[in-house]
Amino acid sequence: MDLYEHQARELFAHHGVAVPEAEVAATAREAREAAHRLGADDRGVVVKAQVKTGGRGKAGGVKRAADAAAAEITARQILGMDIKGHTVHTVMLAQPVDVEREFYVSYVLDRAAGRFTAIASAEGGMEIEEVAARRPEAVVRVPVDPAEGVTEAKAAEIAAAAGLPEDVAPVLRRLWRVLVDEDALLVEVNPLVRTREGAVLALDGKVTLDDNARFRQARWGEEHDTAGLDPLEAEAAAKGLGYVKLDGEVGVIGNGAGLVMSTLDVVAGCGARPANFLDIGGGASAQVMADGLALVLGDPAVKSVLVNVFGGITACDAVAEGIVRALDQVRLTKPLVVRLDGNNAALGRAVLDAHPHPLLDQRTTMDGAARRAAELAASAAVVA
Template identity: 75%
Template sequence: MDLFEHQARELFERYGVLVPRAEVADSAPEARAAAERLGGRVVVKAQVRTGGRGKAGGVRLAADPAAAYLTARQILGMDIKGHTVHRVMVAEPVEVEREFYLGYALDRAAGRFLAIASAEGGMEIEEVAVRRPEAVARIPVDPDEGVTEAKAAEIAAAGGLPAEAAPTVRRLWRALTEQDALLVEVNPLVRTRDGAIVALDGKVTLDDNARFRRPRAYAADTAEADDPREAEAAARGLNYVTLDGHVGVIGNGAGVSATRTTPTAPPATSSTTA
């Protein structure tokens, strides 16, 4: 299960990771009220389970509560990679000195986690990883050993993160392991002008095999689903993923699956392969 950004932010905060003050709004008036409480100048961020929100126009700075109202009106209802925006997060802006990338991901083939860190965080991190893979450090983490103080310092140094980021490296590891997560990602992790290490964004994927340990989280997730079809499937104990195109895949385990192709024009015949 992928968490929304506001859920990841709340999770990080529980583990002592610094995050900007923020509130969630379901409407433009709520966004304006949130901006007033947060000091006026805010960042309005679309809450959808997909990347590329900034490039799609789903993350915008608002100079005052009135601008937050107008910005929220523009963002709510947007389609971002097939996901409709139903909520926005209104966050306090941060004076950024430098951006970094930090994450943990499950390496299934090796049976361990990888810590992934880079001194070049931000929206272009995917391009950096392709063009200059040496700029992105990948450090294996033994799940039995975990991330000790020494390991956290090693991860920070390998990725070009400042030494003061090491405590955040450890806290995110705790969040990953204690919450049965498969992925924890912060992009960007920033150093502010006053020297604080702050998570400006967050992505967390929980292991569905551990959902019996977190029934409340999954119940709330069903209620907040982007796609009503996904919510209906979850209520029936099924996994449903919305995809682009005209090919559907039904999988029932043991390597058995069926595909259904639906052409854009009415077909003379249809076929199903298994």
């Protein structure tokens, strides 16, 4: 789960990382009032689009306003903008800072190595990607053992390797606490700055939380919203389904993340593009299957749907009952290919045979089912 910048800053402040005073506004009028409270009439204010993507500055989503009246006009210009497919629903107004130097720091999970990596540079800011491309030696990567964490010695090592001032090291330790205590997969600050007064502040922040840790992070519910999600992803989240929208034409449903990932690969190997990732889980009920199928069929980009289930905890007859229930609730206008194997597979196939549908096609192997779904999607695309 990605956080908005203002949410990330709240976490930073909670863990002792200094941030400029700021407020969030959903309307231009609210922006003017917030700017006034922040003292914009004396020193101006920065108006920043709140979207879960980078590149806001270059897209015109971050602007300086001279006073509260100008902040209202600027907010009106930014609200409603489309930035890389994300619509701006709120803006954050922050007190401006007299910056002396800009840095880049982050912690990110390295799944392959089973550890975290600290990434840092003494040249942060909007051009960090160009710095990394032109002079990769200016961006250092330091492995962090999760069991050891970022101790004083490790923080000093990271700072020294990146050429960061010594007074940045304590901030590195606090950012590590954000990552650990909040169950984050990514914590990034760009830029982390030193002001002309000598303070070290986080001017921007990006945090990705681990959804698997939601059960022990009760307050996430207060911070989570679906405004930045694709509508289908938001609907899936409301139903507790593990759904990710992709850019293809074959809808994919399976039970278990590993099986779904394998199915995506097989579909791609058949010359088609998966339209989504949807895992109905290891113990999915018929209702879950019905909800998942209705969700995938609701995607206008989908030309065919492939249901690939290996029965274990989830019995295939329950999956078949879910498909039948979904077909009672949703008018099937796209080809549906079903492969059932494992626990009660024969019974599941019998359930589907007892409820025939002209657009439903059963196959006994994953390769055969994927190949058929790809063919049907291609045929539908030609007809369209």
